[in-house]
Amino acid sequence: MIRMVLACLGVSGIAGTLQAAPQKADAALVRHLDAVYQYWRDSVIRRDIEKWQVHTASHRRISILNRIYSERRPISFALSSLPASPPDNRPLKLLAVKVKGITANMIYLGPVDFKVGGTPPNNLLVLSFAKEGNRWKYDSADYMNLASIPEARKQLEAGRLDHLEGPEFSPKGNIEQPAIVLRGAVKYIAKTYVYCPGREVKVMVNGVSRHLYQNTKASEVVIGGARDGLNEVQFTARKLPGGEGKEPLAVRVYLMSQVAGVKPLKVFEYQVQEGEKVNPAGTENFVLGPSEAIRLRGR
Template identity: 55%
Template sequence: MVLQPRSSYFGKIDFGVGGEPTDNLLVLSFIKGKAGWLYDRADFVNLMSLPAVRKELAAGNLKYLKETLEAQPSGKVPTTPIAVKKAKYIAKAYVFCPGREVELQINKVSRHRFANAKEAQVVIGGALDGPNEIQYTIKKLQGGTGKEAMTIRVYLMSETPGVKPAKVFEYQVEEGQKAKTVNTEVFSVEADAVSKIR
């Protein structure tokens, strides 16, 4: 059996997007290649809404890492991504999920994971004309209340500089509302959305 090793870093993480970096968690995953271990992916965990966890990690207490499956070796070889054709429309999945973990799957191909985050990821295979499927699971993280506001969106991105993206899907939960834990929805890419990114 091949494990997928993970390395966790706690401290100031600066992605060069402005603002003063704060202490957060970055979990790096690796896979074994022919020439040795290779970088696979990085998961950024924003600890802004988990102040108790931030305090524990700053004090050297690794309890959160030991109890969080995503920070441990998986014990499984990661699945090989499905080969996809060139995307007709570039799309991004945007998630704002303080205190929660959100897993998305778009068109049964593009898989995404967000934990206590505010970020966007490119949709593998892009968006298609007409109906597109989005599946999501949402769960509360340690330290979260499960009542925080959250948003899941999918945008079509323009290849023309200065043209704003067009929103084609949105699931939003207001502060204090309960989020669906598992759901599958269909959003449609129509001519009006496409015209906004040309």
């Protein structure tokens, strides 16, 4: 459930070893960033899509709306579908504020509560912000569960903050803009599906929708959807440390119907059986023609 909440709130989980002390934060900046987060959080709780758009960094807002348009859902779905509220940072202890270029991170320790049941222990929450003009806006958040590294939790609780110099806690300094800005719902919903035990697979559809899979079986919506006519699929595959290089592999693209009872239509597949040679890269095409469109409409 936590993972679902994180994804819906523009939050991700970060993992890795914690590794001095954070810079002293400017008190005015701390108050300003905290106010930005409170306004953003309130807009989510109240399901106020207009205020949410005001307080969310433009690149993040575009990315979220791109996904919603690519799923052919209404804009209100960005907030109305959330399974839980974003965590309240006020009960947490602020450990550090880091600024680089037009980005900033606030790092907290405490009982990060997504209101999904139970009493949470002390974990880390990193709130990220982006500066647009002279105004800071909320970007995203990273949640680190310290259950697997209890010694780090003890040290942080004791005020030993030399663990916060890892790259996962540092602001990026710049912002990567989305490759496309959708203004409305796509015509056809499409999804990538990848099965890649022991491998990392990158997929790009129509030069726009980028997907990364590592040692997993998962699917993601294609940003921009599928197009009438010719569509392009590019992929790369490489063995991960610990992989044998003999594992099976599957890369597929499906078209999704919105008609009840109509099954997904597989329009692209690159599949390798266990022990067979895997191409390190490939570029293929599929065509969405009248026959595929008719099948998606359930006719």
